[in-house]
Amino acid sequence: MKNFSLRVSVLFGLMLLLSFNFSQAAGRIQACNPSGTITGITPPPGKCNQEHDSDCCKKGQKYKTYTCSPSISSQTRATLTINSFEKNGDGGGPSECDGHYHSDSTPIVALSTGWYNGGSRCFNNITIRYKGRSVRAMVVDECDSTMGCDDDHDYQPPCPNNIVDGSKAVWAALGISDPDDVGSLDITWSQD
Numbered sequence: 001m002k003n004f005s006l007r008v009s010v011l012f013g014l015m016l017l018l019s020f021n022f023s024q025a026a027g028r029i030q031a032c033n034p035s036g037t038i039t040g041i042t043p044p045p046g047k048c049n050q051e052h053d054s055d056c057c058k059k060g061q062k063y064k065t066y067t068c069s070p071s072i073s074s075q076t077r078a079t080l081t082i083n084s085f086e087k088n089g090d091g092g093g094p095s096e097c098d099g100h101y102h103s104d105s106t107p108i109v110a111l112s113t114g115w116y117n118g119g120s121r122c123f124n125n126i127t128i129r130y131k132g133r134s135v136r137a138m139v140v141d142e143c144d145s146t147m148g149c150d151d152d153h154d155y156q157p158p159c160p161n162n163i164v165d166g167s168k169a170v171w172a173a174l175g176i177s178d179p180d181d182v183g184s185l186d187i188t189w190s191q192d
């Protein structure tokens with residue numbers, strides 16, 4: 001009897017240890033898997049503004065979509081890209097947060113769908129850091145990771161899930177006056 005209960009408690013302990021390890025591993029991985037794919041079409045003539053060397057959808061090409069983004073920390077790694085938030089710029093329609101266009105001379109950003117989180121960060125400021133420099137920028141828009149290759153998204157592919165898409169004022173504050181030549185930067189960001 002004694003032997004039996006010892007074995008049961010050893011087994012129970014082992015199971016606890018295992019499930020603890022599994023949940024820890026799951027926490028570390030924080031998998032953000034694609035939610036689907038979009039098949040590109042050829043943009044109609046005159047569509048897909050190639051300002052800032054924007055990508056245009058290609059007919060038949062498959063693009064992954066995401067509803068999630070990597071988890072947020074005090075040093076969230078992201079890719080900074082350049083966007084125009086002005087009318088007739090390469091940003092497509094007006095900003096998601098307020099339905100308005102914004103001046104590219106103000107430090108503003110769009111976040112990938114998962115980080116945009118249904119607008120919960122609208123008008124909040126984030127701090128973007130790059131090589132010892134930093135800039136505070138206001139969230140005004142979504143970089144849509146779930147849709148693309150249509151008129152509302154300027155016939156551009158869906159956004160990757162780790163994008164901070166900044167105005168030229170953001171880039172200027174980080175010391176880069178020619179974002180088109182640079183294309184993208186590995187930055188970190190945090191919420192104010």
Ligand SMILES: *[C@@H]1O[C@H](CO)[C@@H](O)[C@H](O)[C@H]1NC(C)=O
Nearest residue numbers: 122123124125136137138192
């Ligand atoms: C973000 O920064 C701008 C400019 O400094 C400020 O007007 C705005 O109130 C800030 N937003 C929040 C939510 O604090």
